[in-house]
Amino acid sequence: MNVLVYLVPVALGLGLLGLAGFMWSLKHGQYDDLDGAAWRAIQDDDIDGDGDGGD
Amino acid sequence: MTSLSAPLASPAADLPPPERDWTAYTTAEDGGRRRLELAVEGITCAACMGDIERGLKRVQGIASARVNLASRRVVVVYDPGALVPDRILDRMKAIGYPAQPFDPAARRDGRSAESKRLLKCLGVAGFGGMNVMLMSVSVWSGNVTDITAETRDFFHWMSALVAIPCVAYAARPFYESALAAIRRRAVNMDVPISIGITLAMALSVVNTLTHAHEAYFDSALMLLFFLLLGRFLDENMRRRTAVEAETLATLRADSAVRMGEDGTLTEVPVSRIRVGDRVLVRPGERVAVDGIVRVGTSEIDTSLVTGETTPATVRRGDMVHAGTLNGFGNLTVEVTAAAEGTLVAEIERLIAEAQSAKAGTMRLADRAAKAYAPIVHSAAALTFLGWMAVGVHWNEALVIAIAVLIITCPCALALAIPAVQVVAAGRLFRNGILLNAGDGIERLAAVDTVVFDKTGTLTSPEPRLLNAASVPADALARAGRLALGSRHPLARALAKAADASDPFDAIRETAGEGVHAMHDGETLRLGSLAFCAVEDDDAAEVRDAHPSASLIAFREGSRAPLLFALGQSLKSDAAETIARLKQRGCAVEILSGDRTPAVAEVARALDVAEWRAEVDPTAKIARLETLKAEGRRVLMVGDGLNDAPSLAAAHVSLSPVTGAHIAQAASDAVFLGERLAPVAVALEVARAARRLMSENLAIAVVYNALAVPIAVLGYVTPLIAALAMSGSSLIVTVNALRLRRVAKPPAAAARSTASGAPATETPA
Structure with missing residues (x-):
C-alpha cells in the first residue's frame, strides 16, 4: 500500500489544479454572462480574429 | 414619442439642444x-x-x-x-x-462582489469535500475489512491537511455572521452552524492524534458545501433582481438639463444636480428634481405625486415636485433641498416614522434559530451529564455529546427556508415581480386585506383615448399625425392611440392652446376647445359620457369638429385581478388622493365597496393603522409619492415600475408591465412558498427527532452523520422545488413584461 503515499498527494494536486482553474475563470468573468456565452460560441463573425473571448 | 424633430415653432425649438456631460456617464x-x-x-x-x-x-x-x-x-x-x-x-x-x-455614481453593485465571494467559498468547499470524502469512503470500507492502522492514520492526516485550510477559508461567511450576531447579543442560524463545524473539526483532529477509527472531516465539509450552495443561490437571486431593477431605473432616463451661468444647456444624471442649480424642464418631460419655478408658466400633471388627475397651473414662484409631468411650457426650475414644510419633507418624515414603527417583525428563520439553539445545546449538555452519571469516562461522554451537536448542526433547518425563498423569488422574477426585501415573501403570505391606490395603480399612468370607438378611423389617423407636432402629454397620448408615425409638414404650435397645419388645402387644427372654436354646448355630450376625462378638439377646415376624450382608463385586467384577490379571501379597498367622482367611478367599475377619496398621506397611514388595529395584515399597492409613507407603513407593499422612485424604494417589491395580474400572482406564490417553508421546517424537526436519540445513545458514526445530514438537506431542497409548479409564467408574456416594461419619457 506504499504506493498510496504518492498517489494521494498526486490526486490532491490534480484536484488543486481544478480548483485553481475555477478560481481563474471566476476572476476573469467567465460566469458573468452564461446566456450570452452559449450563443457566442456558435457565431462566426470573430473569424478575422479580433479576440472576442474574455474581458 | 421621439420623432419630434419636425420643424415646429414650439418654444423648445428656440433653445439649443442640450449637450450631455459625458464625463459624468x-x-x-x-x-x-x-x-x-x-x-x-x-x-x-x-x-x-x-x-x-x-x-x-x-x-x-x-x-x-x-x-x-x-x-x-x-x-x-x-x-x-x-x-x-x-x-x-x-x-x-x-x-x-x-x-x-448608466450613471456610475448611482451604481449599487455590492451584490456582485458578495455572490462572487460565496462562489469562491463554494469552490473551495467543493474541492475539499470531494477529496476528503474520497479518503473517508476508503477508511469506512477499510474499517469493516482489513485496513492497517498506518494507512488509516495516513488518510486521516491527509484529510486534516485538506480540510483545515478549506474550512478556514470556506466557513468565513458563517463565522463572520455568527460573530456579528453574538456581538449584538442575538442568536441566528449561523451560531449553531459555526459551533457544529468547529466542534466537528476539533474532534476530528483529536481523533487523528489519538489514532481513533473515525474522523468527521467529510461531514464538516459536506455540510459547508450544502449551506454555501443554498446561500449562493439566494444571493444570486437577489443580485439578479438588483441588476434588473438598476437596468429599469436607467431606462427611465433620469437625467436633467442643467442651465449654466451663461445659458448653456448640459444634460447630466440627476445624481449630479446640486441645490441651487437651475434646471430646464421642456414640455412633455417629467420634472426630475424638486424646486421652485423661476421662469415660465405651464400646466403640471401631478398624478404621480398626489393622485390628483386634473392638471394644475404653475407659474413663477410655485413649487414643483420630482415625478410631475410638465404640460406645454418651458420651465426653469431652481433646485431646492427638501425644506421644512414642503410636501417632500413631510413625506420623508412619515416614511421614517412608518419604518421605525415596523422594525422588529421577526423572520421565520430567525424564530426557528432562536428556538432551536437552546434545545440542541441543552440536549448535548444533558447527554454529557447522563453518560457521566452512568459511569462512562468523561472523555468518552464528551465525544458523544459533541456527536450530538454535529449531527444536529442545522443543515436542513438552515436550508429549509432559504431554499424555498430562492425558488419563490425566481418564480416572482419570471412573472415580472422584483423583490426588494428579503422577507417580503413571508409577509406577503400573511396578507388578508389589499389596499389599492387608484391613479397609476388601478388605472394606467399615461392618459389614453377613451372614445376611440365613436371617432372615424381616418380622422383619428390625421389627428394623430398632427399631434406628433406637439410635446404636450395629451397630444402624445393621442398620437400613440392613433399609432401615428409620419407628422405633417410645417406644424405650428401655439403654446398652451394647440397645433395647426395645412393638409390638402384645408387647415387642420388640434387643441383646446377654444382653439378649435368649439362651443361648450357641443362638448356636453362627450363630457357627460366621460366626466373625468380631458377633452381636446380636432377641426378639419370648416367641417364639424371632433372631440377626443383622453383620460386615465382602468388597467386591462384590473377587474379580473380584483375578482381573483377576492376569490382568494382578501378584502379589497381603494384609498386615493384623487377627487371623489373619479374614485367613485373606478370603485363602481371594479365592484369595490370600500373606498375613500381625497385622502392625504397622513390619512392614508391612519386608515392602515385602523386596519392593523382590527388585526388585519394589509398589502398596500401604490405608485405615487403620496403613497410612499403608507407603502412603508403597511405590513407589505407592492409598487408598479411606473411609480415614483420614492414609492419604489419604500415598497417590498416592484412589479413590471402594464397589467395588474402580478399582484395576484405574488400573493399566490407567497402563500404556496409559506406552505412549503412550514413543510420544510417540519421535515427538519422530524429529522432531528430521529437523529438526536441515535446520537444521544452514542451510535453515531461518521458514515451515519454524512448520510443523515446530506439526506435531510436534499429532501428539503427537493421539496422546495415543488414550488415550480405554482404560477408558471406564459413564456411569451414573461419576456415582454421583463423587457418592454417602462414607458420611458425620452426627450427627443
Whole structure:
C-alpha cells in the first residue's frame, strides 16, 4: 500500500489544479454572462480574429 | 414619442439642444479610453446580441462593444478623441435598440462582489469535500475489512491537511455572521452552524492524534458545501433582481438639463444636480428634481405625486415636485433641498416614522434559530451529564455529546427556508415581480386585506383615448399625425392611440392652446376647445359620457369638429385581478388622493365597496393603522409619492415600475408591465412558498427527532452523520422545488413584461 503515499498527494494536486482553474475563470468573468456565452460560441463573425473571448 | 424633430415653432425649438456631460456617464479605461455602460431596451435573444455588437463595431472609434445577454446591458469602450458618445446612442437607436447610459455614481453593485465571494467559498468547499470524502469512503470500507492502522492514520492526516485550510477559508461567511450576531447579543442560524463545524473539526483532529477509527472531516465539509450552495443561490437571486431593477431605473432616463451661468444647456444624471442649480424642464418631460419655478408658466400633471388627475397651473414662484409631468411650457426650475414644510419633507418624515414603527417583525428563520439553539445545546449538555452519571469516562461522554451537536448542526433547518425563498423569488422574477426585501415573501403570505391606490395603480399612468370607438378611423389617423407636432402629454397620448408615425409638414404650435397645419388645402387644427372654436354646448355630450376625462378638439377646415376624450382608463385586467384577490379571501379597498367622482367611478367599475377619496398621506397611514388595529395584515399597492409613507407603513407593499422612485424604494417589491395580474400572482406564490417553508421546517424537526436519540445513545458514526445530514438537506431542497409548479409564467408574456416594461419619457 506504499504506493498510496504518492498517489494521494498526486490526486490532491490534480484536484488543486481544478480548483485553481475555477478560481481563474471566476476572476476573469467567465460566469458573468452564461446566456450570452452559449450563443457566442456558435457565431462566426470573430473569424478575422479580433479576440472576442474574455474581458 | 421621439420623432419630434419636425420643424415646429414650439418654444423648445428656440433653445439649443442640450449637450450631455459625458464625463459624468463614463469611467476611465487604460490608454485614455472611456468605458460606457448602456441599459438596452429589447434585447431578447442571441440574434440581438450579434446585431448590436456588429453594428457598434463598425463605428469609428469604438474599441470594443460587448453585450451581456443575461443582464441585457452593453459595455462599450471607446476613444474619446475619435468619437462623441452621442454617436453610440444614435447608432443604437438606428439599429433598433434604444439605449440609455448608466450613471456610475448611482451604481449599487455590492451584490456582485458578495455572490462572487460565496462562489469562491463554494469552490473551495467543493474541492475539499470531494477529496476528503474520497479518503473517508476508503477508511469506512477499510474499517469493516482489513485496513492497517498506518494507512488509516495516513488518510486521516491527509484529510486534516485538506480540510483545515478549506474550512478556514470556506466557513468565513458563517463565522463572520455568527460573530456579528453574538456581538449584538442575538442568536441566528449561523451560531449553531459555526459551533457544529468547529466542534466537528476539533474532534476530528483529536481523533487523528489519538489514532481513533473515525474522523468527521467529510461531514464538516459536506455540510459547508450544502449551506454555501443554498446561500449562493439566494444571493444570486437577489443580485439578479438588483441588476434588473438598476437596468429599469436607467431606462427611465433620469437625467436633467442643467442651465449654466451663461445659458448653456448640459444634460447630466440627476445624481449630479446640486441645490441651487437651475434646471430646464421642456414640455412633455417629467420634472426630475424638486424646486421652485423661476421662469415660465405651464400646466403640471401631478398624478404621480398626489393622485390628483386634473392638471394644475404653475407659474413663477410655485413649487414643483420630482415625478410631475410638465404640460406645454418651458420651465426653469431652481433646485431646492427638501425644506421644512414642503410636501417632500413631510413625506420623508412619515416614511421614517412608518419604518421605525415596523422594525422588529421577526423572520421565520430567525424564530426557528432562536428556538432551536437552546434545545440542541441543552440536549448535548444533558447527554454529557447522563453518560457521566452512568459511569462512562468523561472523555468518552464528551465525544458523544459533541456527536450530538454535529449531527444536529442545522443543515436542513438552515436550508429549509432559504431554499424555498430562492425558488419563490425566481418564480416572482419570471412573472415580472422584483423583490426588494428579503422577507417580503413571508409577509406577503400573511396578507388578508389589499389596499389599492387608484391613479397609476388601478388605472394606467399615461392618459389614453377613451372614445376611440365613436371617432372615424381616418380622422383619428390625421389627428394623430398632427399631434406628433406637439410635446404636450395629451397630444402624445393621442398620437400613440392613433399609432401615428409620419407628422405633417410645417406644424405650428401655439403654446398652451394647440397645433395647426395645412393638409390638402384645408387647415387642420388640434387643441383646446377654444382653439378649435368649439362651443361648450357641443362638448356636453362627450363630457357627460366621460366626466373625468380631458377633452381636446380636432377641426378639419370648416367641417364639424371632433372631440377626443383622453383620460386615465382602468388597467386591462384590473377587474379580473380584483375578482381573483377576492376569490382568494382578501378584502379589497381603494384609498386615493384623487377627487371623489373619479374614485367613485373606478370603485363602481371594479365592484369595490370600500373606498375613500381625497385622502392625504397622513390619512392614508391612519386608515392602515385602523386596519392593523382590527388585526388585519394589509398589502398596500401604490405608485405615487403620496403613497410612499403608507407603502412603508403597511405590513407589505407592492409598487408598479411606473411609480415614483420614492414609492419604489419604500415598497417590498416592484412589479413590471402594464397589467395588474402580478399582484395576484405574488400573493399566490407567497402563500404556496409559506406552505412549503412550514413543510420544510417540519421535515427538519422530524429529522432531528430521529437523529438526536441515535446520537444521544452514542451510535453515531461518521458514515451515519454524512448520510443523515446530506439526506435531510436534499429532501428539503427537493421539496422546495415543488414550488415550480405554482404560477408558471406564459413564456411569451414573461419576456415582454421583463423587457418592454417602462414607458420611458425620452426627450427627443
